[in-house]
Amino acid sequence: METQNAVGGLAALAHPGRLEVFRLLVKAGDAGLAAGEIARLTGSLPNTLSTNLGILAGAGLVASRREGRSIIYTAGYDRMRELLAFLMEDCCAGNAAICAPLAEVASRACGAEGRSC
Incomplete structure (x- = not known):
């Protein structure tokens, strides 16, 4: 991912209302x-x-589709993964212990409610 694309994604999330909506859609x-x-x-x-x-x-970070008279919004999981990967690409300077808590968070999130990541 190019730095400019990452900045665009992070800027979109850098607002309390947008972040709340995005997190809600991720959970949905x-x-x-x-x-x-x-x-x-x-x-x-x-x-x-x-x-x-x-x-x-x-x-x-969000996609939409029409279902009857409603517009259904979903999280853009591919873009989210790209953004997370960009942020973690150079993580830890080779020291896995620094990023270990993040792996634990991901494991808990993916194991919750039978979801797979």
Whole structure:
């Protein structure tokens, strides 16, 4: 991943409302959530939510699909993995003990509720 692409992704997440929406969508999994449900769960106003979703989508961190009259939003897992990999690429200067807590967090998250990562 190019540095400029990483900066774009990090900038999109560098806002409390957008970060909350993104984390909610990550938890929702592939099923995603309808825009109205996201607004209800986050307490966002529709226009604010629309702006935040647009910024996250522009960074590749959110995707959408139409289901009937609803628009369903999902986390952009590929982009998220690319961003995490970029951040960890040079991690630890070869000292695995520094990054070991991150592996533990990932293991707990992936093992939760039978999810696979």
